[in-house]
Amino acid sequence: MLVADHKTALITGASFGIGLELARIFAREGYNLVLVARSGDKLRQLASELEKAHGTRSLILATDLTEPGAPAHVLDQTTRADIQVDVLVNNAGFGQYGMFAENDLEECLRQIQLNVTALTHLTRLYLPAMIERAKTERKSGRILNVASTATFQPGPLMAVYFATKAYVLHLSEALANELNGTGVTVTCLCPGVTATEFHKRANATGQRLLKFGAMDARTVAEDGYHALMSGKPVAISGFKNWLLAQSVRLLPRWLATAIVRKTQEQ
């Protein structure tokens, strides 16, 4: 049971990178946490750090979100612990580098399961209660979906990853529209290259793209938190990334795709 007078944020992918920094920010801001990822040891370490620093209470769910039943299990665990989730952060995600026709099929499908299906499933499970509560509590219920600047154009050599992130943006913007006037908000955070475990895990450490530098996970997480709290539907982290996202709109799609191919090559 978490401390009753604190709001609770559920964060997927809280064991590393952007999700871990988001957990630190929510703890600093007085939230209790539900921390979800596979690495239970990392989550326990984080929970103990945050309890010492801010008195944060955390429920740890060491769960593989590529399992189709995982989102329902997460809901079940929070319900059993009598936790009201005020903020849902769908951050867990991974990429797979390489030619689509040659990449491991199972890994490819797990990527869709995590980046698209689990995110959609968790949102659908937690959203109705948020809408219901918002009828009586002002501004109750916020959802932060972590997409990417990959969302703005196709991405050869990470074709499925880019496509999953386009889905996240479109879903988020549509839901933000549907929820207008309910008191519940949906924000889509679009980071550019960020220094985390992501590229190593995607086997994408030699891309030209990485030579242009990376933002640090803390700055990206702060941008996401502030956009979420101000109810902004879409937030691109970093001015350079914002400029790149805008410039893509001016190009023919074939050219934008060809440029991404160049930046994705090793």
Ligand SMILES: NC(=O)c1ccc[n+]([C@@H]2O[C@H](COP(=O)([O-])OP(=O)(O)OC[C@H]3O[C@@H](n4cnc5c(N)ncnc54)[C@H](OP(=O)(O)O)[C@@H]3O)[C@@H](O)[C@H]2O)c1
């Ligand atoms: N880094 C970038 O350049 C970049 C740019 C744009 C967008 N993003 C997006 O930002 C989000 C966070 O990525 P990151 O950069 O922080 O990468 P990261 O350091 O690799 O962290 C990914 C997080 O997702 C969790 N995760 C991975 N597979 C999981 C699974 N099957 N079940 C549950 N949790 C799982 C990981 O925890 P466990 O391994 O413990 O499960 C980890 O906490 C992702 O959605 C990513 O697509 C990243």
